[in-house]
Amino acid sequence: MARSGAHYTPHSRNDSSMHDSSYRSSAHANPGTAGSDTSRPSTPRFSTTRGDASYAAAVQKSSASKNPYLQAQSSNSKIKRDRVGFVTADKGFVSAKRPMTGSKKPKRGMTRRDFIMLGGLAAIAAALPIGWNIFRPVEIVINGARRTYNVNTPMSEILSKEKISVTAGNLTSVSGNVITEGKGYAYSVKIDDKDLSFDDGNNYKIHGGENITIGNGGDIMEEYSVETVETQPKLTMDGTWGAVTYVSQWGKVEKKEIRTGKTSGETADGEVTQKGQDCVLKTRNLQPKDGKKLISITFDDGPSVYTERYLQILKDHGAVATFFNLGQNVDEMPEISKKIIDAGHEIMSHTYHHDVLTKDSAERVQSELDTSYESIKKATGVETTMVRPPYGAFTEKTWAVTQGKMSASILWNQDSLDWSRPGVDKIVANSVNGIQPGYIILMHDGGGPREQDLEALPQIIDKLHDQGYTFVTVTDLMKADGDVPEDILTGKAKMPEDAIWPTELG
Numbered sequence: 489m490a491r492s493g494a495h496y497t498p499h500s501r502n503d504s505s506m507h508d509s510s511y512r513s514s515a516h517a518n519p520g521t522a523g524s525d526t527s528r529p530s531t532p533r534f535s536t537t538r539g540d541a542s543y544a545a546a547v548q549k550s551s552a553s554k555n556p557y558l559q560a561q562s563s564n565s566k567i568k569r570d571r572v573g574f575v576t577a578d579k580g581f582v583s584a585k586r587p588m589t590g591s592k593k594p595k596r597g598m599t600r601r602d603f604i605m606l607g608g609l610a611a612i613a614a615a616l617p618i619g620w621n622i623f624r625p626v627e628i629v630i631n632g633a634r635r636t637y638n639v640n641t642p643m644s645e646i647l648s649k650e651k652i653s654v655t656a657g658n659l660t661s662v663s664g665n666v667i668t669e670g671k672g673y674a675y676s677v678k679i680d681d682k683d684l685s686f687d688d689g690n691n692y693k694i695h696g697g698e699n700i701t702i703g704n705g706g707d708i709m710e711e712y713s714v715e716t717v718e719t720q721p722k723l724t725m726d727g728t729w730g731a732v733t734y735v736s737q738w739g740k741v742e743k744k745e746i747r748t749g750k751t752s753g754e755t756a757d758g759e760v761t762q763k764g765q766d767c768v769l770k771t772r773n774l775q776p777k778d779g780k781k782l783i784s785i786t787f788d789d790g791p792s793v794y795t796e797r798y799l800q801i802l803k804d805h806g807a808v809a810t811f812f813n814l815g816q817n818v819d820e821m822p823e824i825s826k827k828i829i830d831a832g833h834e835i836m837s838h839t840y841h842h843d844v845l846t847k848d849s850a851e852r853v854q855s856e857l858d859t860s861y862e863s864i865k866k867a868t869g870v871e872t873t874m875v876r877p878p879y880g881a882f883t884e885k886t887w888a889v890t891q892g893k894m895s896a897s898i899l900w901n902q903d904s905l906d907w908s909r910p911g912v913d914k915i916v917a918n919s920v921n922g923i924q925p926g927y928i929i930l931m932h933d934g935g936g937p938r939e940q941d942l943e944a945l946p947q948i949i950d951k952l953h954d955q956g957y958t959f960v961t962v963t964d965l966m967k968a969d970g971d972v973p974e975d976i977l978t979g980k981a982k983m984p985e986d987a988i989w990p991t992e993l994g
């Protein structure tokens with residue numbers, strides 16, 4: 489468990505889309521509204537933010553172009569300009585001292601009178617659309633009543649005139665209990681079918697034609713502190729037994745906020761900032777799609793002095809196979825491993841020393857995997873993270889110590905029992921009898937005398953060919969199955985960077 493501190497200002501429980509910053513901005517009065525505009529009264533309750541850049545720019549433009557309406561109406565146009573100047577200077581757009589009315593020097597060849605005429609015409613032309621845009625009356629419907637206001641009239645101003653009766657929201661604790669009634673948002677604004685955040689509603693300027701619904705205000709949550717709690721993924725099994733086990737989902741840490749109310753002292757779950765998931769190992773038998781008669785034949789404990797004769801038989805009888813090489817043997821005969829790959833077969837790891845991995849320490853398990861992968865890559869260029877555990881000994885606990893170094897464990901469905909040298913006929917029968925599509929046959933090309941195998945192998949291939957089976961590599965068998973994730977099918981899947989390997993069983 490890891491915790492990290494952070495501080496949040498409150499926001500509405502009723503509006504999950506509202507971010508903390510929006511509340512903060514409404515809490516701090518904009519300097520542009522500070523008592524300088526007597527022509528637009530506003531109540532403290534619906535404090536406005538008319539100093540925003542677009543409004544200021546519009547007023548500045550209209551002043552600059554000597555809007556006759558504005559000059560006639562406003563006896564304090566200087567104050568207005570100062571206000572605009574203050575706001576715009578504050579925003580860093582123009583200097584407050586910069587002259588707002590045109591005083592360009594006449595160009596050469598023009599008389600002063602020409603300039604005044606041209607300038608006057610240009611000013612009138614420029615003023616018309618802007619004046620029209622600001623003072624054009626438009627209709628809106630507000631809580632069912634039809635009203636006329638100038639376009640761009642702010643919602644706060646409309647509300648101060650309309651006297652709509654609504655109930656303010658409450659100040660609530662982090663777990664939703666009311667701390668103070670009526671200390672929430674004063675009202676809510678819905679434009680047509682869209683609910684606005686409190687600030688967006690308060691700052692809204694009408695275009696005309698809207699159907700506006702003013703409703704009760706939403707609650708405001710008390711201020712709270714945040715701690716982030718991490719939950720580690722667990723290792724879980726999907727299925728009880730099968731010839732293959734692979735990572736069907738990588739584990740991820742869950743990060744969740746725990747909020748502690750500064751007023752109430754209550755704690756409550758906050759947002760899940762990172763969704764977590766368990767690591768899932770799927771264990772099952774492969775089933776080729778559409779009932780295709782595909783099987784895999786596999787050879788363990790090589791490479792050895794026998795391996796090249798296996799390659800010749802496979803070639804002569806038109807079959808491909810998967811070889812589970814031991815790292816220590818690969819290091820002794822790297823050229824044999826290379827020949828396996830060059831002949832179109834597949835190599836996966838059988839560990840380095842043929843340990844019973846269930847009895848190994850975590851460090852030893854990991855080094856058995858790493859060193860065998862390295863030997864195979866060095867000899868053949870092939871990268872693999874698929875493993876046949878020696879003796880088939882591999883439990884959920886062993887998976888838990890792999891640190892995600894293994895993407896799949898490949899066992900078998902048909903055990904030829906060739907290691908006990910039961911005779912050629914027995915090896916053939918053990919390999920062939922009861923076989924089904926998707927099955928994996930276990931044989932050996934190392935680890936002892938292999939003469940019985942060499943005699944049995946051509947018979948096994950021919951018998952299964954006669955039954956309509958096609959030999960494919962284990963990877964191709966997994967591909968034909970259709971359930972194995974894409975990254976696992978590469979044969980060299982590694983745990984993604986944003987994943988974590990669980991040490992705890994689910």
Ligand code: NI
Nearest residue numbers: 788789878879
């Ligand atoms: Ni073995």
